[in-house]
Amino acid sequence: MPQGWEEIRAEVLTRIRTRRWPPGAVIPTEEALALEFDCARATVNRALRELAQTGMLERKRKAGTRVAMLPVRKATLDIPVIRQEVAAHGQVHAFRLLLQTTGVPPIAVAARLQLAAATPLLHLQTLHLADGRAYVLEDRWLNPAAAPQPLPDFSEISANEWLVAHVTFATGDIAFSAEPASTSEAAALSVAEGAALFITERCTWGPDAPITWVRLAHVPGYRLQTRL
Amino acid sequence: MPQGWEEIRAEVLTRIRTRRWPPGAVIPTEEALALEFDCARATVNRALRELAQTGMLERKRKAGTRVAMLPVRKATLDIPVIRQEVAAHGQVHAFRLLLQTTGVPPIAVAARLQLAAATPLLHLQTLHLADGRAYVLEDRWLNPAAAPQPLPDFSEISANEWLVAHVTFATGDIAFSAEPASTSEAAALSVAEGAALFITERCTWGPDAPITWVRLAHVPGYRLQTRL
DNA sequence: GAGTGGTCTAGACCACCTC
C-alpha cells in the first residue's frame, strides 16, 4: 500500500506505464483513489496534480482524469548560468570584454525587445573562457533606462550577474536554435566560418521597459540535456 | 490583501522583483506570511513551493526561505510531437519512410542506450514533411525486444506515435545541440552540406530493456522557444 | 535542542463542465 504522495505518484505512474491504465483511459476519481490508498483526498490530489504538470495526465472538472494520449511532453530545463556551468565542469571561468559601445541596435533586436525605434542601447560583446579556451560568445544589448545609474564596469563583473542582482525583472522568453558562425563569431570562438553553433537567445523586460537582449553562441559540441 | 495561493505567489513575486526582498535575503516564515495574508499556512506553502520549483526561491528546513541569488534558472518546455507541431502551424503533415533495415547500431548509439554489444536493432529513417516540404529528418534505432510482437508497418504509422501507444516507458533523457549537416542529411533535407542543423536526441528505456534512440535533424530556421 | 519547512488529515465550499 503506497503511503505519501510520492509513493502514490509512483504507483499511478506504474499503472500508466504497465498499461493497466492505457493512454486515453479515464482513471478513478480522487475520492475513489483516496479510499483505495487509505489516505486523504488532498494527498491523491497532490500526486495527480504533479503528474498532470509533467503532461502524463489530463484533468478536467466533471470529465475526470485521463491518461494523456502522448505522455511525456514536458521537460523542465535548467537555464545555465555561464560561470556556474563552467565551474560545474571543474574548469576555471574567465571572460574578456571585447566591445562596449552605445548605439541603435539592429531592427531585429529592437523588434524582439518591442523597443521604440532608434533608442540607443549599450552594446556589449563578451567572450567567456573555460580553462582559458573559448566557450561562449555573448552578444548583448542593454537598455540603460531600465537600470539604476550608475552602471558598473562590465569588464570586472559579468553583465548577467550584475543585472539579476540590481534590476527588477518582470518577464522574459528564451529560444534555442542552430546557426552558422559568422566571420566575427568564427574568429572570436576560433572555429571555422559557417560552423554549426548552438544559439541561446534571451529577452527580458522590466515592469516598465525592456531590459536586455542576449545572444549566446556556444562553441561546437555544446549540448543542452535533461531527464524526461 | 491577496487571496488564494496564486495571488499570494504573485505578491511574493512582486516583492522579489521590486527588490523589497532582494536576491539572497531570507523572507518571513510561512507562519508569519500566513498571519500577514490571513490565510492557512498550507496556502502560503503552496505559493512558496511553486516559486521554489521555478528557481525563484531556495528553501531549507530550519534555515528558512531565501530569494535565489540568480533568479529564473528553470524553464519548462514542451517537447513537441512532430505531427502536432506541424498541425499547429496550420500545415499538413506527412512522412516518408526512407530506410528500414535490421542491424547492429553504431557504438555511439549502443553506448547511449547502455546496450549489450552487438545487439541487432531495427533501423528507421523517416523524413517528415510540412506542406510537402522537408521539415525534420528522423533517424531511429528501435529495440524489437522491448516491443510487443508483431511490429506494425512503419510506413503507415509514425514510430513515435506507435511506441507511446504500445510500449511501456520507464525513463529517458533528451538533449539539444547544433551539428553540421552530413552529406546524406543535406540531401534528404535539401540543404547545403555542413549547414547548421538543430538536433534533438532522445533516449528512452522500458522497465527491462532499452526501447529506442532517436535523432531529429531540424531544417535550418527551427527554433525551440519558451517563456521564462 | 529548537525552529523551519514538508506533509498529512478530515472536512468544507466552490467553479467548472459534461451529461
Next chain:
DNA sequence: AGGTGGTCTAGACCACTCT
C-alpha cells in the same frame, strides 16, 4: 443538475538542519 477537480482551513506530527 450533478459530479468532478481546485482550493482552502485548522490542526497535527514529522524530518531535517542549523546553532
